Amino acid sequence: MSETSDVRYLAPAQVAELLAIEPDEVVELIRARRLRGARLGSPPRWRVEQASVGEYLEDQHEESRRMALWRESNEASFPELWGSPSDS
Numbered sequence: 001m002s003e004t005s006d007v008r009y010l011a012p013a014q015v016a017e018l019l020a021i022e023p024d025e026v027v028e029l030i031r032a033r034r035l036r037g038a039r040l041g042s043p044p045r046w047r048v049e050q051a052s053v054g055e056y057l058e059d060q061h062e063e064s065r066r067m068a069l070w071r072e073s074n075e076a077s078f079p080e081l082w083g084s085p086s087d088s
Contacts, residue, residue: 009040009047018053029056 010018012026015035019026027046030037036052039045 008050009038010050010053012046012048015048015053019056034059 012023012030015026016023026035026048027037029035030046030048035056036049037046038049040047
């Protein structure tokens with residue numbers, strides 16, 4: 001069997017339901033190359049590779065984790081870390 005036969009596709013409405021967004025936003029994610037999709041069938045309609053939805057969610061999780069760490073580091077007080085000038 002070829003690799004392409006193992007690829008499963010979802011309609012934008014299905015992906016939108018999974019991600020709790022609108023179908024138009026799914027198409028924008030495809031155009032922004034954050035989801036892998038193609039126009040298939042006759043007439044051509046957008047379809048999204050199912051595996052790319054999981055990858056997108058993993059990317060979103062990692063981005064959220066990094067933002068939380070960044071916020072945490074910004075909230076650190078430099079005097080608490082390095083000591084105040086009067087401590088010298």
